[in-house]
Amino acid sequence: MSIAKSINKAWKDYMWIIIGSIITAASINIFLVPYKIAPGGVSGLATVVYYLSQYRLPVGATMLALNLPLFIAGIRLVGRRFIVRTLLSTVLLSVIVDFTEPFTQIFVDKYLASPEQVYSTPDLLLYAIFGGGMMGVGLGLVFKYGATTGGSDLAARIVNHFRPNLTMGQILLVVDTSVIIFAAVAFKSFIIALYAIVALYVSSKVIDAILEGINFAKAVFIISDKSDKIAQRILDELDRGVTALNGTGMYTGSHKKVLMCVLHRGQLEQLKEIAAMEDEKAFIILADIREVLGEGFKTYTM
Known part of the structure; x- marks a missing residue:
């Protein structure tokens, strides 16, 4: 990879890390901390400290303080590139959480139920789901581009x-379950712990x-005596590539072609019909695919 492409990729990665940190901070300030939902991690511990401390210690500053021991451990266990990005996202998330808290509190007061009202309404379940979903999006982006936000995220990356x-x-x-139990004991509420589990x-x-x-x-994967006809129909009617693999039945000793094809789920029923029309005895194996890179699917870009 050229230096220019390397620099461009690094900037792109840092941009997504920043976006992921902002989304995570929004989930913490809008849906989780105001309603004592502590779905694990240092944010969960910081939420407990926030409510138990006499002076309501800022959540972001508490998160940063709790992250220091894990960050020091991470320096010895993972690479320099990972540590630099993790330091950025950890500090950034803590700063964003405290900086945006007054603004997000205005949104919470205006558009969401108050903490006193929410426990008598179904809204808390929605907040747990949306808070957990937003946090997942934010953390997923941070992880995807080579960093963590510290805490249990860093511990998970080390493991x-x-x-x-x-x-x-x-x-x-697994790691965050213990934090949820601690929060349930601290808040003396089993119900809040259940909502935290939903969010987690x-x-x-x-x-x-x-x-x-x-x-x-x-x-x-299709095993059939009429593999040539099935393959041709897949090429013509589904516009999907087909690869023929050489297979041998170990019981009969016969040699057959094994067709392999990757397609969108919407085309699955049509493929089944093609196979059944050409050979009612065709043996079909289906497997879920997490990600496909290549022609007709997702294009890989650096």
Whole structure:
């Protein structure tokens, strides 16, 4: 990669990290902290400290203080590039949370239910869902472009560095459960803990969707004695490429072509009809695809 492309990519990454931090801060100030919803992480701990402290310590400043030990640990375990981006997003998120709090509070007071009213209405569930969803979008963007916002996010990234078989969302789900339990005890409310779990679950699912892609495509494997006819119809009628793989039935010892095709979900039923019309005994295997890069699908750009 040329120096110009490298610099352009770095600026693009930092732009998305900033946008992700802003979205995360908005979710914290609008939907979570005002209603004592603490879906794990340092933001959850900072929410508890905010309500239990006599002088209502700023949430952002508390988050930054809680992040320091994990940040120091992260310096030894992950690369310099990752640490620089994490430092940026961690400080940025803390600053944005405290800076925008007065403005978001005006929005909360004007358009959302007050903390006293919300516990007697179904609104708290909506706030947990939307707060968790917004946080998932923000954190997902930060993760996707090579950083974290510190706290359990940084802890999850460190664990993921050594255990890549675990997704970021799964690790966060486990780590943040303890924070939710602590918040439930501190606020003496089991109901708030349940809403926090909803927010955490939604957040983890959105994070995984952003990092790994959404199931928008299907991979199809077809084993048939009439594979040539099926392949030709797929090419003509669905306008999808087909790859023939050489297969051998280990029980019969017969050699057959195994057709592999990736297509959008909306084309799946048509493909099934084509296979059934040409060979009622065709063996079809379907698999979910997280992400597809290439002609006819998503184009990969640096």
